[in-house]
Amino acid sequence: DGGITQSPKYLFRKEGQNVTLSCEQNLNHDAMYWYRQDPGQGLRLIYYSQIVNDFQKGDIAEGYSVSREKKESFPLTVTSAQKNPTAFYLCASSRTGGGPSGGEQYFGPGTRLTVT
Amino acid sequence: AQSVTQLDSQVPVFEEAPVELRCNYSSSVSVYLFWYVQYPNQGLQLLLKYLSGSTLVKGINGFEAEFNKSQTSFHLRKPSVHISDTAEYFCAVSSPDSWGKLQFGAGTQVVVTP
Numbered sequence: 001d002g003g004i005t006q007s008p009k010y011l012f013r014k015e016g017q018n019v020t021l022s023c024e025q026n027l028n029h030d031a032m033y034w035y036r037q038d039p040g041q042g043l044r045l046i047y048y049s050q051i052v053n054d055f056q057k058g059d060i061a062e063g064y065s066v067s068r069e070k071k072e073s074f075p076l077t078v079t080s081a082q083k084n085p086t087a088f089y090l091c092a093s094s095r096t097g098g099g100p101s102g103g104e105q106y107f108g109p110g111t112r113l114t115v116t
Numbered sequence: 117a118q119s120v121t122q123l124d125s126q127v128p129v130f131e132e133a134p135v136e137l138r139c140n141y142s143s144s145v146s147v148y149l150f151w152y153v154q155y156p157n158q159g160l161q162l163l164l165k166y167l168s169g170s171t172l173v174k175g176i177n178g179f180e181a182e183f184n185k186s187q188t189s190f191h192l193r194k195p196s197v198h199i200s201d202t203a204e205y206f207c208a209v210s211s212p213d214s215w216g217k218l219q220f221g222a223g224t225q226v227v228v229t230p
Contacts, residue, residue, distance in 0.1 A: 004159075031216050040125070042206060042220040043160075050215060058217070090159055094216050100167040102216025103148045103208065107159030 002027045004108035006091050011113045013085075021076045021111045023091035031097035032074040033105065036060060037088040046089075049074055050097035078113065085115045118143040118209050122221035129197055129228055137192040137224045139207035149190040150208040150218070151181055160206065166190060177201070202228045 004025045013019045025032065031050050035043040045058030049068040063082025068074055074093075078085045089112075092105040123138040141147060148167050152160040164175025171183040181192045190207060207221040 006159075033216065040222055042222045043218075044220075045217060048216060092160075097216040099212060100148050100165075102214070103150050103210040103218055104162060104165060105160075105216070105218065107152075107161070109159050110157070112157075 004091055004093055004106055006089075006108035006111050009109065009111060011111055013113070013115050015115055016080045017115075018077055018079050019085075019113065019115075021078070021089055021091075021113070023074045023076065023108060025072055025074075025091075025093045025106075025108075027093055027095075027106060028071070029093035029095050029106070030071070031094045031102060032068065033092040033094075034058075034064075034066065034074070034076045035090045035092065037090060037110075043090065046076065048097070078115075085113060088112050118147065118211065118214070118219045120207050120209050120219055120221035122207055122224050124224050125222065126225045126227065129226065131199055131228055131230050132196050134193065134195050135197050135201075135226060137205050137207075137226070139190045139192065139221060141188050141190065141207070141209045143188075143209060143211060145211045145213070148210045148212075149181075149183060150210075151175065151179070151190075151192050152206045152208060152220075153177075154204045154206065154223075156203070163192070163205070197226070197228050199228050199230065202226060 033048045034046040047066040049055035091108040095101045151163040166183045208218040
């Protein structure tokens, strides 16, 4: 089955530690995205990548970093500089970034990160 | 810049009753419009989309939505809901030049009771 996997489902970290969230897709999609979800705020875009070895900041990139070394993988690192990292993180992909297909995104199951 | 407003944060509805979820958007350019559904502790799933053409679009699970350009709205409807429709619903907008950057509304929680 084609899809997006995110691991782990739940992640606990101490304040001051960096943590990396995994996202893998086998849909052969060019574009990938990371969103943060907080209650009552919808989804906010952290980073996106339209092609391998290229990525751009979204609306709330401060305190986060990404890499896109392989088409199928787009890991997100939450650094100690992120002031409020506790949230639900969702990874998504689309066939391409441009045009209407960019909005047709396939989402992973999410990782719930708790930092104490 | 684009923005999306979902007018109801929560909509309670009885099983087999109709439901309408309201979505308004603002944009200075032509838009693509989407509705996504999120079941508890899961990712989002695309329900339906408006790209161009017919203003009434049908999606999965019996949902439909109507694009109204003059009112800048894209309301979602279902004539008869099931308990399994209990979920959060998100309206989202993008444009031809936004390169996949979706702007999401804050979401509407639908609670279906027997």
